[in-house]
Structure formats: structure tokens, C-alpha cells
Amino acid sequence: MSGTGGPAAAIPLTGARDGTPVDVPRVPAREAAERELSDPVYREHEPNLLERALDAFLNWVGELFDGLSGSGPGGVVGLVLFAVVLGFFLTALWWRMGSPRRTATPSDMLFDEGPRSAAQYRASAEEHAAAERWNQALQDRMRALVRSLEERAMLTARPGRTADEAAAEAGGALPDHAGELRSAARAFDDVTYGGRSADRGMYERLRSLDTAVERTRPRWETDQEASV
DSSP: OOOSSTOEEEEEEESSSTOOOEEEEHHHHHHHHHHHHHHHHHHTTTTOHHHHHHHHHHHHHHHHHHHTTTTTHHHHHHHHHHHHHHHHHHHHHHHHHOOOOOOGGGGGGGGSOOOOOOHHHHHHHHHHHTTHHHHHHHHHHHHHHHHHHHHHSOOOOOTTHHHHHHHHHHHHGGGGGHHHHHHHHHHHHHHTSSSOOOOOOHHHHHHHHHHHHOOOHHHHHHHHHHHO
16 A cells, blocks of 8 residues: 555545445545535525625624723723714715605695795795795795796796706706706705705895895797897
8 A cells, every 4th residue: 555644545435345445545535525615505595795795894893892891991092982983984974965865755745835925925935034034034945936936937936846956957947057056956955855954044045045035037039138
């Protein structure tokens, strides 16, 4: 037989019918074992790449917290400080990016009450502003602006229109104010659906826009005059 430590060493197996040991070379035996273990049935219950990555991340977070809490007398203080900094970071991120925008639903309609004129909405907005109810003041001023455009036939009156849709449509007739209209619609959505609070400055900007739009003639009228 070959030496026990050399590459040609064999593994005695009992394979003959008479029970006589059969020598199988070690390298072919290893290859046969690898082929057997490569069968998909052995990997059927192994975690996938995403599960392994998630496990590694959770282990890393656990080790981080264990290190902070067990690094001496100040470990607990470090853990609390870490939590405070993380909370501050997440709050700042939410404030910067705002609440996620939702797909428009029936509750997102610009006009949520019965028919009212632009003058009525403006009067309501001024009443809210006098009482420093800036959220309601901004909302009614935006409604006044859009209703005024409908009354002037610059927008077609359409139930269920959202502030974003109104701003996009009005921007076609009033290109000089398109950017301001989009900003006004964004402010309306942030206050109405995003949990933001309006202030005097936001309302004053929207009121100025409403006044400017009321004095502006639509693009098609100026184009018609230029062609005459």
C-alpha cells in the first residue's frame, strides 16, 4: 500500500461482494463527495443573500449596542447619547424631505365643501388670517385663486381637481406664474396632508400671487391681440 501521508493515499472501502476492502484514491473520493454535496437538495434550506445581509446587519447593530453599553461606567451614557443623535438625525431628515406624497384620493380634492365663489373664499381667508389661523387662511386663499381662474374661464370647472392639477393646468395659461403656482400647490398639500403648519409669510406670498394672477390676462388673449 502507499504511504499514509502522500497524495496517492487511498481510502479503504468495503465495496466488493465478498467483503474485501477496496482502495479508492483520496482525490477521486473527495471529488465524488463534492459532487454529492453540490446537489441542490443540500442548499435548499440555506438562507438567501438578502437574509444573510440582514442577519449581518442585525449582528453589527447588536455588537455596536453591546460595545456602547459595556465599554465602562460611561457605556450607558454613550448608548443614550447615540439614541439621541439618531433620533435628531431622523427628525431632521423627515423635516427636510417632508411626509411622503400620497396618490390623489377623493379626500385630496381641493374643494371639500359646497360651491363657493372666489370672493367668498377670499373673505374667509382674510377672516382666518385676522385670527392668525394660518393653515385655514392659506387653504382658503388657494381655493380662492383656483376658483377665480374657473370663473374667468382660464380653467374648466372640474370636480375632484387637486391643487397640483390646478397649478399644472393654470401654468399653461399663465406661464409667467407657473413656478409660483406649483409652489403654492406644494404649500397647500404640505399644510393639508403633510402635517406642516403655515405662517404669516406663507399666507402673504399666496395672497400676493392671487392678486397678481387676478390682474394677469391669459396667454391666448395676448396672442390673439398680437395676431390682429
